[in-house]
Amino acid sequence: MTPRPLTPARYVASLVAWVALWLPVAAVAVVVGGRLWTWGSRAQMADVLWLRLEWVATASAVGASLALAGLAMQALLRNPLAEPYILGVSGGAGLAYVLGSLFLSVAAAPLLAMAGAMATVVLVYAIARRRGRLQPYTLLLAGVILNAFYAAGIMLVTAVVRPEQRGEIAVWMMGNIGAFGPQWPLIGVVAALAAGAGVLFAFLAKGFNLVAVGEDTAGALGVRVHRLRAVTFVAASLLAGASVALAGPIGFVGLICPHVLRMLLGPDHRRLVPAALFFGATFLVLADLAACFWEGATNRAVPVGVLTAMCGGPFFIYLLRTRWRKRMEVR
Amino acid sequence: MRPDDAQAKRGGSPHPPRNEGHERGGYGDPPRGNLAPEPATLEAEGLRFAYAPGEAVLAGLSMTAPAGRLTAVLGPNGSGKTTLLKVLVGLLAPSAGEVRLAGRPLASYRRADLARRLAYVPQETLAAVGFTVRETVLMGRSPHVGALGFESEADWRAAREALRLTETERFAERDLADLSGGERQRVLVARALAQEPDVVLLDEPTSFLDIRHQHGIYGLLRHLVGEEGKTVVTVSHDLSLAAAYADAVVLVARGEVAAAGTPLEVIRPEVLEPVYETPVEVRTDEATGRPLVLPRPPQR
Amino acid sequence: MARRRHPALAAALAGAILAAAVTAGCDDGPAPPGAGGDASAAPPQPLRILSLAPNLTEILFAMGLGDSIVGRSTYCTHPPEAAAVPAVGDTMHLDLDRIIRAEPTLALLVTKRTETVRRLEGLGIRVVAVQADRMAQLRETIRTLGAETGRPRAAAGLLDRIDADLAAVRRRVAGLPRPRTLFAFPMTVGSSRIMVAGRGTFVDDLLAAAGAENAYPDRADWPTVSPAQVVAMRPEVVIINAATAGPADRKDAIRRAWQELASVPAVRDGRVHILEAKYLTIPGPRVGQAARALAETIHPELATSRAAGLPARRATRATPRAANVSSPHGCHWRLVRQCSANRHALAGKQPVAPRAPDVAEASP
16 A cells, blocks of 8 residues: 555545444444344334434444543553553442442432542542653553552452342443443433544544654654643543443453554554544444344343453454554554 | 765865864855755753752753754763753753743744754654654654644655655665664654754764764764754764764763863863863874874773 | 030030140240151251241241241341341351351251252251242242141141232232233343243242233243343333332332333333332242232222221331322322322322221331
8 A cells, every 4th residue: 555645635535434334334233233123013113223222322432432542541551451441440430330329329320430430530640640740651550559449349349238239240340231221311421522532632643653653752843742641641531431331341342443453554543543433333333233143042141341352352363363464563 | 865975076075174164164055955944043051950859960051052053962971961952952841041942942932833943863762663664754744734633745745855865765665663773763863854944953863873874874964054054963972973073062071061162172182081081082084184082091 | 404504515625625725736836845746757856947048037937936946047037026036147158157056956948059958967957948939839838847847737827828818819800901011120230131020930920819911921930131022022011129229219210211111011001110029029928918019009990999908917117109190191100009099089089098007018
């Protein structure tokens, strides 16, 4: 592929191409997942359609958020193993959600989860700050410590509650797209955050490229490295926290999607950011559709996080072996 | 067009004459580069900087890099050269003193403006994240491209020119990770050139290069000064190499300027020995008229 | 006439002796050693029972054996007298220390785990594991308990009471239409599936007694169904048993969730009810009460006619809620009592007395 300048026209064209991938997949997922053609009465079909729309919207919003957050975290920490939950956000949001939904208030549980995520952001920032700056190394350490703390907290809650609630916690921890109960406001929030972060990261993409190659050169080229780090950290954490509030901690999406995209598109974040948004959405919609088929066949629900791990792993190994492009992953 | 060829065509020595002066020696009036760069003087006054309280790295350092000249910053290890360069670029903020570009303090420039005028070639090795040489050089255009990073033909032209000048065109599409150290160093310089700056600051650009590439880089720097009229400041630890090519020399010791002037004035045993704390012998290279530094084993 | 009074006196004496004999064998006190009509299996030592299931504890108390219970599981909270008995954990986690100190002679539990049985037997206790998944099994269990404790007549008496309760309920609903009813539990966090009572459970038997047809068609125990499957089942009545503790706004969340399924007849007609009574899922002495509660929920017109009901045995607390009549149908998501009260008020009939002794909302 001969290299060409990244002009606005080409950018918009690639954006349109990504939307053209996601929209049909989402539409098919709605129709096929609910088997809409099998319902006799319109009222029944309307009910199932509404539910499927809700769940596909959830999958899209959460997939987009997680993929973007994963990409940002990998750029921020310069670490290929970074994923959205590495800085403790899923633990903070998760513990708050579990406590809220079991004891305090079902309706307020997502809000509590967001509050937990934001509190974690503040905590990590305070712990990791050195002379007013965030270094990747200290961020990672602070995140690992907090994750361990939250895991202990959730284990404590699990040990203390009744057995039936224990099962609930365990299922929630695996991450689940579908929920019985209207969640449109929360879906709207997550979608808005994903869109907003997409725009924000599109403007920061230049800086991500430069920082990835070298911090000093990035600074000399006009990038405010430390401000970039702080903004990215907060935005990625909010994305992750909101996703956890909506669908629980779905793992693997935030780790896999950026790497797959890097293999397809190269390391340039200007291309990666819009791709991550729509590819992440498509990815999770497909995973949810697979979970739907599974449920239809076995009459048992499988958490979508399990599917993403089981299917994503081997696929990633395959990609790694065949090396679609010579471009390396983040080193 | 290799800088050496240009010099050979013009005849005469590739180096400026012995005496300092306003002439740019041997090259006539330099033709202007792509964008007519304004001669930009880089001045530092009373710089103080410490990484940690009590450990001052720069202790009231003042120096001037004259416009359109190649200034070499010399000094022993730990004298603060790299820190000085970072402060000059604006990466580090001094606790006292100021840096002025073309008479205006650095702080008065907008970051994007500053990035368009100052280019920095650091000593760091580039992290190999999969970018090609062309993409890396294009990153040098980032102060010129818009917020979203869209590139225009002008950007690609500037990148091509930078690749040509540094003779890195032939591996433009190769992954940075596949290059040798010297080639990568040239790519870094190319990226700085793609910025189309007025001032280029380099931190030991030849430390890992063999003699051919060392002279190649310095020849390129002379071209930048002579043909393009840029101001170049380079940190070096090779005294002879610096002496051979530089118009002006600044000798830094313990965070202060120990001596400044032409190579002939500064590269002298009585100046160098107290700073480096080792006996040196200075001879004159008959072909160029420039000083050659020969260290002598310490007499104990 | 002296001659006539003699046989009468003899008859009276005989009757008195008989009555004394009968009452001597009656079960309203701790069983004396070796007493009871079952000589073959009754152990000679005093009866010290370890009851590790809530329904078994209730059955034992109903049989008058409350004083013989020396250990209970942590979940055995009914009747209130059970609280006085020390708790020794539950079938999953036994506090062997406390069990040994209680010195039980008989352990009763509902489990299929042989490991627990073996562990207790290892302590030298006689262990009897029973099942109570269906009504037939419940009867079997009560008889077994009667045999094991040496009180077969108490067991028979309990069975008679239960049968009478259920028969009364059946009488009341006879002739009424049998709606498709789904007995469900609240949705859980992180899952879209809802647990329901299948046709293999005793709740199914209760639903049948209460004059309803289980909307779930298969012979499963406690399956989970997806919302799409609920839509396909088209239940006419939905009963949600929100018995376990949860956050305060849980019922609102449940209502909002079910309102999404607008095509379900129960949702459309406002026949989704949330009942908080725990005894609905405890196969024990209160099954009659459970059947009655279900019947009154499923057939609201029954709530007024309690004349044919049973004598109020237990005083129970009712938590009245404010009525909120918001649609021509009378009510949507209200608790059973107030719902029926409102409908009758609307229909111009006499409102129900606010505090009837037997209510569906009895706190367990």
